[in-house]
Amino acid sequence: MATYKEIKNHVKRIEGVSVETCHIADVLRDHGLTTRTAPNRIDPLNPVKPCPNGKRKAIEDTLRHFGMIP
Secondary structure: OOOHHHHHHHHHHHHOOOOOHHHHHHHHHHOOOOOOOOOOOOOOOOOOOOOOHHHHHHHHHHHHHOOOOO
């Protein structure tokens, strides 16, 4: 399983866009891969910064590259 840093670097290198860790966590949560909620999150059911649609595909492609999602 790749780290957030590896995912961010791969997206930046291949797609040329910068992503935040909260965007990666949002995509992972949509695929059922997160196991916990950040302790500093105000509302566990409502993320403050959901992943924008323009970056979602790049993150999903990177997760497929690392074999984290089918």
